[in-house]
Amino acid sequence: MRTTRSGMIARAFAVVVASCVLLASEVSTASAGTARYPVPFTFAANVLGAAQPYTDPPGSNDWSCRPSAAHPRPVVLVHGFASVANDAWQTYAPLLADEGYCVFALNYGVPEGTPFPLDQVGGRTPLEDSATQLAAFVGRVLTTTGAAKVDILGHSEGTQMPDYYVKRLGGAATVDKYVALAPFWRGTNAAGLATATRLAARFGYAPLVDGVLDAACAACRELLSGSDYYTALGDPVVAGVSYTSIVTRYDELAVPYTSGIEPGMHDITLQDQCPLDYADHFAILSDPVAAADVLNALDPGHPRPVPCVPVPPFLG
Template structure:
């Protein structure tokens, strides 16, 4: 099914449940509900509406193409059903890649991305950014990433030459010091203390080499050092209700612009997933990408999970 066919089905279902698309720029419907991403997963080989138009040429208002980077266990079509069309309606050239899926992985496991070593995924991103720059004629891109997609691109920026090709870097639900979601970092640390690490790693790493890298206290974060790369403009958007970036304050880092959604909007209950369809987050993201033309950030109730 084409992207337009997929989004037509998604939009029809969302409208049936009372989710109204945005009306400001009607080129693409913009559903502010995470259900759009859930439904997007039903069309695994489609691209989010508004993205990956390889004939798109940036205008003077938004000269940098935006590259969307999904998180762990995701792909583009279950992540960017809200922000891809929103950015396209705002006049950006929008591109999104799938990464971290070992070659030859069959369906449905090919819909579980972000599993390869972060270093390998960053090499995929490097190739993708070069393709975007060649197609658009732009000098730099802006990055908008979610979860693991806030970490992996920074390896590209710091170690693979991306600092010269990335201008603005917007991180949604980041964890610059790693995450201890569900106590997994603690469990891994205990297995190491008691000598079980080789067994656990031997089981886990073939299926998900990135999993241990993302945990608090991992060798990956210890070796990475300071995540702030000079010349790149970082904006972190975090939520106090994050259940996977634990603690959520791991996404707050000195030398970066840090936004906690609930500081200005306590009724925004978006968590790790609903942040992908949150109108409050969307306004912060647009302001981070275009700070010269700030817009009012709304404060509306956003329920967890469904957005």
């Protein structure tokens, strides 16, 4: 029987998809009979998570969990801007729980008294206030689990706000590994906003622009490159904390993406490992390539191979 060109393309596509599923499943060694939670490697799972407000990501916030000798530090997940834990960590919470970690995820940055559904848009209050929330949450995790330190896994704003906790609120003594997905260590110029605010200041419109931004999102202006927040914090690297920074060339919100590359950190650009990886700022949250890097960063004594599989933008 003659094979049509469209049939050949469909067959090749099926092979690629099957290969992706196989390789993605190999990211977690826990899948061999010990997994308790399904691990979806698609950002669509986070979109569906948003439809379940006031719930925790699978595998997280089990306050009876006690760290093991293999993984003595709980992992605290810190979501990004306009997010909450349940629509950010549908991949990493179950993945890490299946690996044997105690996993905890907080919500932060929602102005007090905010009604539903706006209370599902986190990361809006000043970063300093959110860092105070993180400090209290980490304190509860340490007290409950009996651990001496935690590891932090953050995404976007959740890579930046903990920097204040580490530097100003005693976090340097309680954080061992600091793993960042899509960070921008000295601010972002997404959509040219940092440039626009500087131009507004030059022409005397800073009070107007700042008032508009702060009313909607007090954290937003702080996250722009050149802000007073970054000027005050200075060098993001703190002695005694082990940093891993994982960036993607296709990041549309951490601009430029190289703002996530910092001397003194273990810097990883996903496309240097896998040219098939087109993950953007959102898809990195469900990227099996990045997931292997995260697992290796948290447990460098037991490295595993990093897969190279096709990863599309956004939905992953």
